[in-house]
Amino acid sequence: MKSLVISLFAEDKPGIVDALAKVVKQHQGNWLSSRFAHMAGQFAGFVEVNIAQDQAEPLLEALNALPGLTVHTADPVTAQQPPMTTAYFSIMGNDKSGIVSEITSILQQFNVNILEFDSSCNSAPNWGSEMFTAQCKVAIPDGLDIDDVQQALESIANDLMVDISFKKTS
Template sequence: MKSMILTLIGKDKPGLVESLAQKVYEMEGNWLASNFSYMGGHFAGFLEVDIPEQNHAGLIEWLHAHPALTIHSVKSDDTSVTDTTIAEIDIMGNDKPGIVQELTATLSQFNINIIKFESSCESAPNWGSLLFKAHAKVSIPANFEIDALSDALEGIANDLVVDVALR
């Protein structure tokens, strides 16, 4: 068995995930992990499956023929980073251009990898303006000085007038 990573996108409709799960099962595969979202009438996501290597081509062929999905696949990279700690960052404030750019530039400056990032804009209660919210999981290298990152994130919070919490 060899893992495959699939990225999927298509017009959303009921049954997309079920049809994919059924095909993975039929091809003697095991569903390892997934992350799916709905946005603007479209379905998008990532999926990792462990499937016998002789069935990889068949699954790819089936996915390319699927009328509702566009896919991209890669073989899983079996390397893993072990000397890291996972931290979480939450940001919330009035929406404005540059929030994500400032956050990602700061993380990149410290060579911190983003593992998961979710963001949204929603109507702020009692204000009528948009409220930006983001949640990130990041991988902090071993022996990293967390206070330096905390100070940099505090600087972003002050510059952009947003709340930033590091856990």
């Protein structure tokens, strides 16, 4: 058996996931995990499938034949990950250019890996201005004091005019 990570991109319309699932099933693939999103009329996602070695190439050919779908594949990385702590934080404030850049710059300084990052801009109910919100899941390397990361993020919150809420887990 071979494990594949498939990324896909298309103009959003009903039936994309169904078409993908049918092709995986037709090639006796096992759907292991997935994540999909709709944004600005576009659809994007990732799927990990387990498939017999002799079915991998026919699966890819069938996926590439689906109309309007851009497909890329990669083999999963199986390198052992170093021990780490998982942390979550959220950001909320008036939207302005550079918020994501400033946050990710701090994370990079500490060699913190972003595992998930979901953000959006929505109209504030009472003001009509755009509000930026984000939820982030990060991996803090062992040996790094998570409080240092939190303090660094909080130190830029005033300049960015955002609130940052932090939740530590393991």
